[in-house]
Amino acid sequence: MKLDQYLQELTAAKREVLLGRDTADPLHEAFASKRVVHAGLIGGPIPQAEQQRAYQKALGRPADLNRQHALYIHIPFCQTKCLYCGFYQNASRQDVEDAYVKALLGEIQVEAKSSQMEKTAIDCVFIGGGTPTSLSAANAAALLKTIQQSFKLTQNCEVTLEGRIHDLVPEKIETWLQYGVNRISLGVQSFDTTLRQRIGRIDTREEVLKRLQLLKSYDVTVIVDLIYGLPGQTMDMWMRDVQTLAEADVDGMDLYQLNIFPGGPLDKAVKNGVVPPCADIGGQADMYVAARDYLLSEGVERLSLCHWRRTKRERSLYNTMAKAGADVYAFGCGAGGHFGGISWMNQRNLTDYQQDWEKGQKPIMMAGHQVEAELGRVCDGIISDLEKGFVDFRRLLIADSRLEEVEQVLSLWQERGLLVEDLGIYRLTRSGEFWYISLTQSLVECVQVLLDEEAEAPAEEINGRTTDALDEVLAEMLPEANAAKRQELASKIPAAVRMMLRRSSKEKLRNMLAGMPAAMREKMLAKAGV
Known part of the structure; x- marks a missing residue:
C-alpha cells in the first residue's frame, strides 16, 4: 500500500508534522503549531527564462468554462504599518499612488483583451492589499471604472473592497458605491482602544463604532475582521470584541487566528519586550472555541470555519470560490493568481513591478505549474469541504479508488478526537475545527502521494523548516x-x-x-x- 509504505518510511519527527500527535488534549496539543497559513499544493517551478512565454501561452487560450472566475487586484499601500501584518509593502504617498494606478490600469486593460479573459464571465472581484481604501477618490473611481469597462462581470458579481475604518468618509464611500463596489471588508482586528493602538491601528473604539454606523447608512454589505491571539489580548478582551461585533449592525464577520511571522516586526517586538506576549497556540485554541460557541448560541450562521454572517447579504464569494478551485486573474504589485495550468506571484517590489510593466511584460516574480488536473480537482474539493467542516470519504472513493488508503489517516484522526464519522462523512470536532488548516494540508499531501507518481510530499513545516x-x-x-x-x-x-x-x-x-x-x-x- 503506497500511502502506508510512505508513512512508515517517514522519520518520527516528519510523521508527527504530517499526522500530528497522539494526545489526551487534542484541542491544545494535536499539532506542535499551525502547519501553513493557507492549505494547498503547487506544482514544480517554471524557470525564470520561460515564465513570460508560459504566461502568454496561457493568456492566449480560451478560459475553462467549467470553472468559476475571479479577479484579484492588489493595492500595495498603507498609511501606517500594523505590527502583526506580513503584507505591508509601501507607505501611502499621492505621487507614488498615481504612478502605480496608471501602471495597474495598463496591466488590466491589455490582458482583458486576451482570449483567456475577453468574453469570460467574472463571478467576483476582490480588491485587496495593503489598504485599498487608502486610494484617493479619483484613483478609486478610475480603477473601478476600468474594471467595469474591461471585464464581463456577471449580474450578481460580488465586488469587494478591503480597507480600514479611518478611510470611511462620505466622499470615498459614495465613489466606491457609484462605481460598483457592493461589499466592503474592514480590518478592525479589535475594538479595544489600547490593544488597537498597541498594534498600530489609529482609531478609538468610539470612532470605530461611529464610522461603522456611517457606513451602514449606505446600501452596501459590510464585513468586519477580528484577530485573536494579539499581544496582551486576554480572553475577556477577546469576548468583548466578539460580543460587540455580534451586536453591531454588520452583515458578516471573519475571525482570524494571529500568525506571527518569524523575524517579523511583531516577533521582534515581543522578544524585545516592546509589547506583551501573544497568546500561545493553546490560548488561541481556547479563544477560537469560546467565540465559536458564543456565535452559534446567538444564532449567527457559519459560512465556513472562519467566516460568519448575520444577514443573507453576505455571500463571501471570493473566499469560497478561491478555495474551491476557481481561476483567479491577478493584477498589481504583490498579487498572485492561477489559471490555465500556471500559478504565479507578481513582483512585490514597486519599482520592479513598474519597470517590468514599462518593458511590456507581465511583472512576474515567481511562477510554477499547477498540479495535474485530477489531483487539483480532488484537492480543491477537500479544501472546500474542510472549510465547511467535513471530509466526504465517499466522494473521494468515487473520484479515484486509489484514495481508499486515505481512510487510515481519517480513522487515525478520529481516534485522536479530531473527527467523527457517520456513513462515510468525517466531520470535524471542535478540536478538529481549530486545527483544520493543518489537517487540510496534511490530507492533500497524502492524496498527492497516492495520485502523483513523482510526488514525495515531504512532510515539512512550511513556517520554520x-x-x-x-x-x-x-x-x-x-x-x-x-x-x-x-x-x-x-x-x-x-x-x-x-x-x-x-x-x-x-x-x-x-x-x-x-x-x-x-x-x-x-x-x-x-x-x-x-
Whole structure:
C-alpha cells in the first residue's frame, strides 16, 4: 500500500508534522503549531527564462468554462504599518499612488483583451492589499471604472473592497458605491482602544463604532475582521470584541487566528519586550472555541470555519470560490493568481513591478505549474469541504479508488478526537475545527502521494523548516552561512513559493536562485543577515 509504505518510511519527527500527535488534549496539543497559513499544493517551478512565454501561452487560450472566475487586484499601500501584518509593502504617498494606478490600469486593460479573459464571465472581484481604501477618490473611481469597462462581470458579481475604518468618509464611500463596489471588508482586528493602538491601528473604539454606523447608512454589505491571539489580548478582551461585533449592525464577520511571522516586526517586538506576549497556540485554541460557541448560541450562521454572517447579504464569494478551485486573474504589485495550468506571484517590489510593466511584460516574480488536473480537482474539493467542516470519504472513493488508503489517516484522526464519522462523512470536532488548516494540508499531501507518481510530499513545516535540497543549494551559494542563517534566509521566502520549492530538484533550485534578479537576492540576503 503506497500511502502506508510512505508513512512508515517517514522519520518520527516528519510523521508527527504530517499526522500530528497522539494526545489526551487534542484541542491544545494535536499539532506542535499551525502547519501553513493557507492549505494547498503547487506544482514544480517554471524557470525564470520561460515564465513570460508560459504566461502568454496561457493568456492566449480560451478560459475553462467549467470553472468559476475571479479577479484579484492588489493595492500595495498603507498609511501606517500594523505590527502583526506580513503584507505591508509601501507607505501611502499621492505621487507614488498615481504612478502605480496608471501602471495597474495598463496591466488590466491589455490582458482583458486576451482570449483567456475577453468574453469570460467574472463571478467576483476582490480588491485587496495593503489598504485599498487608502486610494484617493479619483484613483478609486478610475480603477473601478476600468474594471467595469474591461471585464464581463456577471449580474450578481460580488465586488469587494478591503480597507480600514479611518478611510470611511462620505466622499470615498459614495465613489466606491457609484462605481460598483457592493461589499466592503474592514480590518478592525479589535475594538479595544489600547490593544488597537498597541498594534498600530489609529482609531478609538468610539470612532470605530461611529464610522461603522456611517457606513451602514449606505446600501452596501459590510464585513468586519477580528484577530485573536494579539499581544496582551486576554480572553475577556477577546469576548468583548466578539460580543460587540455580534451586536453591531454588520452583515458578516471573519475571525482570524494571529500568525506571527518569524523575524517579523511583531516577533521582534515581543522578544524585545516592546509589547506583551501573544497568546500561545493553546490560548488561541481556547479563544477560537469560546467565540465559536458564543456565535452559534446567538444564532449567527457559519459560512465556513472562519467566516460568519448575520444577514443573507453576505455571500463571501471570493473566499469560497478561491478555495474551491476557481481561476483567479491577478493584477498589481504583490498579487498572485492561477489559471490555465500556471500559478504565479507578481513582483512585490514597486519599482520592479513598474519597470517590468514599462518593458511590456507581465511583472512576474515567481511562477510554477499547477498540479495535474485530477489531483487539483480532488484537492480543491477537500479544501472546500474542510472549510465547511467535513471530509466526504465517499466522494473521494468515487473520484479515484486509489484514495481508499486515505481512510487510515481519517480513522487515525478520529481516534485522536479530531473527527467523527457517520456513513462515510468525517466531520470535524471542535478540536478538529481549530486545527483544520493543518489537517487540510496534511490530507492533500497524502492524496498527492497516492495520485502523483513523482510526488514525495515531504512532510515539512512550511513556517520554520526548509527542505534538504534547498538547504544544500543555499550552502553552496553561501559557504560562510551556518545552518541557522540559511534557515533564517529560507524563512524570508513567501510560504506559497516555499511550497513550490519543496518539489524542486537541486538543479532546478540552483537555476532558480541563480536566475533571481540580483536586487531581490541581495535584499533577501540582507534581511537574513548573510
